[in-house]
Amino acid sequence: MGEINHFEYGWITPALSYALSVLGSALGLVCAGRIRTATSAGQRAWWGLLAAWALGGTAIWAMHFMAMLGFAVGGTRIRYDVPLTAASTAIAVAAVGIGLAIVGTGRLAAPRLIAGGFFTGAGVAAMHYTGMAAMRLDGSLGYDPLRVTLSVVIAIVAATVALWLAMTVRRGIAIAASALVMGIAVNGMHFTGMSALSVHLHESRGPASGTEVSGLLVPIVLAVVFGVVGLVYALLAAPSDDDRAGAAYVSARLDEAPQTVAAEPAPDPVGLRARSTLAQPGAQFPSRRSIDRPS
Known part of the structure; x- marks a missing residue:
């Protein structure tokens, strides 16, 4: 039986895998x-696709690959079957995407959540063991x-x-705490x-098949x-809830502005209209008495 080492490079690979999952x-x-x-x-489908890639591709599959960099078996070299490795990526993203589609359509209820969790969890497990099956080494x-x-x-679970x-989680500290727990x-x-x-391990060593980790790393x-x-770019470029609320507020204020000006005209300083008549030919200069005299 081959000696298994899950931490060939010490704490580096588990720390990086946890960081990727978070x-x-x-x-x-x-x-x-x-x-x-x-x-x-269309927007729901777009954000669902991005969420599936973030959770399935980065938090789950990339974490799995990073952790596997620290995996070693004494007495044999490890290679990977590229098509099977790619299939494990697709399984992770598809499983999360379908789970999000199940819980994201309609009102969130326990049956939907349980069904989505079961399907996604089974898909994540399938991704893991598909990735393990992609390993090629001199042993079984x-x-x-x-x-x-x-x-x-x-x-x-x-x-x-x-x-x-x-x-359910919306923003700020709750998202950060949830990401740490999910990691x-x-x-x-x-x-x-x-x-x-x-x-x-096999007693007879045959020719190794598959690709070295170094060939997949880059x-x-x-x-x-x-x-x-x-x-990150998609999230920064898209308007947030606060942006939409601010735009709606500004639009509402602009719609109300003409009505406010018409209902409450700005007060005219004493004599300003009278002085403006000086520019007209033949206009008489108004006296203080005529300005102060009530009409």
Whole structure:
């Protein structure tokens, strides 16, 4: 049996994986908040897609990949099947997107939340074990059924809580606190699933297939960076609730302005109208007595 090391590079990979999960969770919660305030089906679909990428692509899948950088098995090198790795990404994003669609349409109720959480959690677990199946090494993988079941339960519970937070949490400290909790849940599910793994090395070593981690690192890092930058840009470019409220207030004040001016004209200083007649040919200069005389 091969010796498994989940922290080949010490605390760096788990710290980075947690940071990615928190960042993705925070962006996903903000995007999910825009779903609730969207005024059209197209806007809801757009923000749902961005939230699915933030939660599924960054908070879950990118976290999984970062944690796997610290995974090593003594006596064998680890490679990855690229199509299967890409499929695990698609599974994570699709699972979160469908879960958001379930809870985001209509009034949030317990049956919708449970159904969305179950589907999303099962999808997250499928992503994890698909990513594990993408590993290529000189050995066979085995799993402890009890710990696998526990990891799936954690995924479903965490997904249900995440969807509830996505539909209820709105801004500020609540989003930050929720992202920290979601980061713990995502990492807890990952390392629980990893603890179920055992590797039985083969006596005869065949030719290694797949791609080294170094070959996947650059494109994945670029995808994550551009994805995060795109999410931040989309959030900054789109008007927030406060922006819309401010625009509505200004528009209402502008609509009321002509009526206010007509109803309450500005007072005319004494003699100002009289002095303005001097510019007319043949006009007489008004005296103080004529100005003060009541009409």
